[in-house]
Amino acid sequence: QVQLQESGPGLVKPSQTLSLTCTVSGDSISGSGYFWNWIRQHPGKGLEWIGYIYSSGSTYSSTSYNPSLKSRVSISVDTSNRQFSLKLSTVTVADTAVYFCAAGGTGGFDPWGQGTLVTVSS
Amino acid sequence: SYELTQPPSVSVSPGQTARITCSGDALPKRYAYWYQQKPGQAPVLLIYQATERPSWIPERFSGSSSGTTVTLTISGVQAEDEADYFCQSADNSGTFVFGSGTKVTVL
Numbered sequence: 001q002v003q004l005q006e007s008g009p010g011l012v013k014p015s016q017t018l019s020l021t022c023t024v025s026g027d028s029i030s031g032s033g034y035f036w037n038w039i040r041q042h043p044g045k046g047l048e049w050i051g052y053i054y055s056s057g058s059t060y061s062s063t064s065y066n067p068s069l070k071s072r073v074s075i076s077v078d079t080s081n082r083q084f085s086l087k088l089s090t091v092t093v094a095d096t097a098v099y100f101c102a103a104g105g106t107g108g109f110d111p112w113g114q115g116t117l118v119t120v121s122s
Numbered sequence: 123s124y125e126l127t128q129p130p131s132v133s134v135s136p137g138q139t140a141r142i143t144c145s146g147d148a149l150p151k152r153y154a155y156w157y158q159q160k161p162g163q164a165p166v167l168l169i170y171q172a173t174e175r176p177s178w179i180p181e182r183f184s185g186s187s188s189g190t191t192v193t194l195t196i197s198g199v200q201a202e203d204e205a206d207y208f209c210q211s212a213d214n215s216g217t218f219v220f221g222s223g224t225k226v227t228v229l
Binding site: 037046047048049064066067068100102104106107108109110111112113114115 | 123153155157163164165166167170171176208210215216217218219220221222223
């Protein structure tokens with residue numbers, strides 16, 4: 001059974017880069033058929049898909065990003081450590097949110113990590 | 123940008139049926155999904171591909187689709203079903219989109 005766990009700083013200063021990592025257990029991150037996603041939820045608001053990475057081997061991966069964030073987002077994968085990571089550059093207070101990682105495919109986003117709150121503040 | 127429209131809130135008495143709609147122009151061509159989220163928790167997948175239910179989800183949750191609208195039905199609502207419910211699909215370019223969410227209150 002796949003499980004995911006987010007980790008990273010809970011506080012980021014404005015204009016800096018937000019960096020989070022999701023550790024996957026219970027399955028291989030490469031070749032499992034899953035798309036590995038980042039999704040965020042602003043306080044008291046709805047859900048926003050950030051992007052995904054798909055890995056089919058140690059050297060091949062593909063990404064897709066939400067056009068509204070594409071210029072600031074990068075998602076990468078570390079297959080040896082079963083981790084995928086999110087970088088969001090030039091953050092503002094509007095990027096304060098709970099960030100979730102989630103496995104995805106034609107069966108929907110399932111499972112999800114527990115989420116981690118990132119606050120952008122000086 | 124593409125939007126999925128949900129009612130902000132639905133109220134229902136225990137044992138009754140709650141229906142939550144989600145409307146979007148691309149829904150006839152794209153799969154739809156439903157998630158339940160309780161306070162302080164991550165969302166949980168309830169329905170995938172509009173009508174399919176994972177084996178671990180109670181049978182009282184069901185999904186249906188008609189044209190540009192998909193519907194989540196909760197039959198025999200229980201107090202534990204009080205939560206936020208989100209639909210999710212994709213636009214024509216493949217960007218994943220969520221509805222704004224519906225808060226279900228059990229009276």
